[in-house]
Amino acid sequence: MTDAALFDEMWGSDNALRDPYRTFHGWLDQEDPARLRAKQREAEDLFRLTGITFNVYGKADAEERLIPFDIIPRIISGAEWYRLSRGIEQRVRAINAFLHDIYHKQEIVKAGRIPEEMISRNEAFLPQMIGVEPPGGVYTHIVGIDLVRTGPGEFFVLEDNARTPSGVSYMLENRETMLQMFPELFSQNRVQSVQNYPVDLRRSLSACAPACAAADPVVAVLTPGIYNSAYYEHAFLADQMGVELVEGHDLRVVDGRVAMRTTRGYKAIDVLYRRVDDDFLDPLNFDPESMLGVPGIMDVYRAGGITIANAPGTGIADDKAIYSYMPEIVEFYTGEQPLLPNVQTWRCSEPDALAYVLDNLEDLVVKEVHGSGGYGMLIGPTATKKDIATFRKKLQARPGNYIAQPTLSLSTVPIFSRAGLTPRHVDLRPFVLVSPGKVHVTPGGLTRVALKKGSLVVNSSQGGGTKDTWVLED
Amino acid sequence: MAMLGKTANGLFWMSRYLERAENIARLIETGQRIGLTRLGNSEEEWTSVLESAGSLGAFLAENGTVTKEAAINWMLRARENPSSIQSCIHSARQNARLVRTAITGELWEAINATYMDSKTLLARKVSERDMPHVMRLIRQNAALVRGMTHGTMLRNEIYDFLRLGTFLERADNTARILDVKYYVLLPSVRSVGTSIDNVQWESILRSVSARGGFRMEYGATGGPQEITHFLILDKRMPRSLAFCVNKLKTNLGYLNSGQPQRCPAQRLVADLESRYLSHDVAAIFDYGLHEFIQDVLDSLSKVSRQIEIDFRFYE
Numbered sequence: 001m002t003d004a005a006l007f008d009e010m011w012g013s014d015n016a017l018r019d020p021y022r023t024f025h026g027w028l029d030q031e032d033p034a035r036l037r038a039k040q041r042e043a044e045d046l047f048r049l050t051g052i053t054f055n056v057y058g059k060a061d062a063e064e065r066l067i068p069f070d071i072i073p074r075i076i077s078g079a080e081w082y083r084l085s086r087g088i089e090q091r092v093r094a095i096n097a098f099l100h101d102i103y104h105k106q107e108i109v110k111a112g113r114i115p116e117e118m119i120s121r122n123e124a125f126l127p128q129m130i131g132v133e134p135p136g137g138v139y140t141h142i143v144g145i146d147l148v149r150t151g152p153g154e155f156f157v158l159e160d161n162a163r164t165p166s167g168v169s170y171m172l173e174n175r176e177t178m179l180q181m182f183p184e185l186f187s188q189n190r191v192q193s194v195q196n197y198p199v200d201l202r203r204s205l206s207a208c209a210p211a212c213a214a215a216d217p218v219v220a221v222l223t224p225g226i227y228n229s230a231y232y233e234h235a236f237l238a239d240q241m242g243v244e245l246v247e248g249h250d251l252r253v254v255d256g257r258v259a260m261r262t263t264r265g266y267k268a269i270d271v272l273y274r275r276v277d278d279d280f281l282d283p284l285n286f287d288p289e290s291m292l293g294v295p296g297i298m299d300v301y302r303a304g305g306i307t308i309a310n311a312p313g314t315g316i317a318d319d320k321a322i323y324s325y326m327p328e329i330v331e332f333y334t335g336e337q338p339l340l341p342n343v344q345t346w347r348c349s350e351p352d353a354l355a356y357v358l359d360n361l362e363d364l365v366v367k368e369v370h371g372s373g374g375y376g377m378l379i380g381p382t383a384t385k386k387d388i389a390t391f392r393k394k395l396q397a398r399p400g401n402y403i404a405q406p407t408l409s410l411s412t413v414p415i416f417s418r419a420g421l422t423p424r425h426v427d428l429r430p431f432v433l434v435s436p437g438k439v440h441v442t443p444g445g446l447t448r449v450a451l452k453k454g455s456l457v458v459n460s461s462q463g464g465g466t467k468d469t470w471v472l473e474d
Numbered sequence: 475m476a477m478l479g480k481t482a483n484g485l486f487w488m489s490r491y492l493e494r495a496e497n498i499a500r501l502i503e504t505g506q507r508i509g510l511t512r513l514g515n516s517e518e519e520w521t522s523v524l525e526s527a528g529s530l531g532a533f534l535a536e537n538g539t540v541t542k543e544a545a546i547n548w549m550l551r552a553r554e555n556p557s558s559i560q561s562c563i564h565s566a567r568q569n570a571r572l573v574r575t576a577i578t579g580e581l582w583e584a585i586n587a588t589y590m591d592s593k594t595l596l597a598r599k600v601s602e603r604d605m606p607h608v609m610r611l612i613r614q615n616a617a618l619v620r621g622m623t624h625g626t627m628l629r630n631e632i633y634d635f636l637r638l639g640t641f642l643e644r645a646d647n648t649a650r651i652l653d654v655k656y657y658v659l660l661p662s663v664r665s666v667g668t669s670i671d672n673v674q675w676e677s678i679l680r681s682v683s684a685r686g687g688f689r690m691e692y693g694a695t696g697g698p699q700e701i702t703h704f705l706i707l708d709k710r711m712p713r714s715l716a717f718c719v720n721k722l723k724t725n726l727g728y729l730n731s732g733q734p735q736r737c738p739a740q741r742l743v744a745d746l747e748s749r750y751l752s753h754d755v756a757a758i759f760d761y762g763l764h765e766f767i768q769d770v771l772d773s774l775s776k777v778s779r780q781i782e783i784d785f786r787f788y789e
Contacts, residue, residue, distance in 0.1 A: 239575040
């Protein structure tokens with residue numbers, strides 16, 4: 001049923017049903033596959049009707065696409081989750097301390113734990129943020145930590161998303177869909193709720209409001225607009241939080257505050273949850289061509305007139321070259337050993353590492369330092385000879401632009417296919433909210449699944465799907 | 475309560491496009507119907523239908539001559555025609571996405587379902603035998619959207635902007651139908667009611683869903699004078715100019731409540747009402763039906779532009 005070498009979250013490595021899946025499997029055994037197939041279709045209709053779609057860039061014919069949803073949940077025990085959430089919390093605290101440090105005294109560089117050029121020569125380092133105190137001391141209000149699993153107790157952090165992590169709407173809608181289609185599952189299993197996320201998010205953002213804010217801070221979500229691939233999510237979150245969804249052209253600086261144009265004049269915003277990248281945030285301070293941002297918002301920000309979530313310049317913390325230093329970063333700021341390990345990483349900027357990577361390209365995964373979305377990467381074991389040769393040239397031309405990691409045998413979870421249950425690789429992105437003194441990890445997250453047999457690429461832009469993620473109360 | 479100017483704009487146009495889709499559907503059905511009676515000249519009839527829909531010029535530029543098939547296809551599904559039913563539904567949905575946070579989930583889903591249905595229904599040219607089915611589904615969807623609007627939306631400013639869009643579009647539509655057909659209502663060509671006249675009158679009433687209401691009110695006796703009164707001045711008739719303008723007045727009043735002064739759009743509407751809708755039908759004929767309609771159309775577009783300014787739709 002499963003490849004013996006792989007770890008399946010339902011069946012383990014030795015084809016023995018694992019505990020968290022026991023109740024679920026009992027239910028599944030009694031179900032008529034024809035009914036489940038009908039339910040799978042029903043789920044898709046539901047998604048299409050509610051408009052949970054994403055836009056694919058450069059595809060005019062398929063302006064909006066569904067992310068395939070699979071009805072078999074990914075189930076995590078309460079004990080497993082407890083370990084994970086503590087590790088995530090530790091890491092997120094370290095990331096915020098690191099960001100504060102590198103935009104102020106740079107103690108970690110002075111201590112020789114990170115080479116100076118990793119900061120100063122990093123494209124993601126934002127000199128405009130030097131010396132800036134973000135309101136409440138929070139840099140990353142929302143974080144998504146990408147985890148992978150290779151065995152019963154083996155979880156690794158694959159990536160820290162500290163800019164504008166997306167996907168939380170799928171976490172919520174996947175649960176909503178499961179609740180509607182299979183209510184009985186939620187009476188049989190004690191699944192921790194994720195549905196409070198929008199309320200938690202609003203509270204968490206409000207708690208980070210600047211000193212000048214009203215008692216009930218005005219929060220708004222900034223979107224690049226309806227053609228952005230994640231527009232649905234932006235609208236969804238604004239709707240669920242009960243706040244305005246704004247675009248750059250709705251905003252301008254009025255009397256030292258960022259304000260939105262309403263039917264009754266301009267109204268100041270206290271906290272802006274922006275889903276626009278740093279570069280586009282402020283044409284006066286960053287990319288002058290940008291139509292998506294607000295001219296002068298950075299000046300208001302530096303003067304303490306608005307909270308921008310996440311703070312500008314947080315990208316340096318999820319840069320893949322900095323990633324390789326995360327164990328040192330965690331240790332340096334928390335004084336503790338990291339609870340969640342990194343995946344072993346070779347920095348191609350270092351000659352020894354580069355030599356090793358060039359010798360072992362067919363076994364490694366090579367990624368661009370600033371890439372995301374599964375673009376611009378090489379997966380050695382599945383690449384053709386020609387792909388490898390092309391990539392070798394790119395790597396030799398700009399070694400500093402790449403890191404390499406071993407090809408992990410990611411855990412699998414069965415999907416419900418035409419032929420019945422069949423294992424597919426998954427990852428997990430839990431969502432973390434940070435407010436002054438508080439780190440909150442929502443129990444669950446987004447499980448992405450590679451729908452193609454054997455594929456390790458789970459990104460929705462590359463044909464990945466999603467599953468509901470359950471954290472059980474033990 | 476204040477909302478984003480952009481949101482007000484999106485709500486206004488969302489409801490204008492929904493109303494327009496429905497009006498176009500009604501015009502197509504009327505054209506169909508008149509064509510089947512074989513009393514009128516089909517090409518002439520479709521020309522006036524296209525004119526009422528406000529897209530005769532664009533149609534001729536694209537198609538050359540007027541035929542029934544081409545006219546139906548143009549109004550039903552042509553992408554090049556921004557006022558085809560499919561284009562209207564697409565635009566309404568784009569606006570609904572833009573204002574997704576302002577409307578209820580139920581209303582959004584109704585609009586989204588309408589869009590998905592129309593995409594399937596209008597993917598190919600619709601044959602004559604499929605027309606009744608397609609038109610019925612379009613009508614049902616329009617009713618669903620209207621039901622969700624009335625049944626689930628709070629009566630606040632959001633709703634007021636939806637209503638403004640609906641009634642501006644509707645008044646515009648009624649006025650345009652009168653503009654195209656005014657000559658059959660003129661006293662000079664009034665006859666005792668030849669079959670051709672009857673067909674023309676009936677076509678006007680059908681285009682504004684007023685046939686039943688009119689017959690209920692006037693039995694078999696009503697002629698052009700009564701039709702003119704019914705469509706322009708009767709405040710009980712939901713597509714008459716007086717009804718629509720009255721709705722514009724009340725909704726602008728809600729939006730402006732608590733303000734020390736009337737906004738410019740309110741003043742324009744009050745002016746439109748006192749100048750054109752406070753007289754009897756004889757006075758309208760004295761003034762000249764054609765000139766009257768032209769003036770009203772002009773006033774309506776001024777009101778629309780003023781609403782955009784008063785409520786900061788754009789920067």
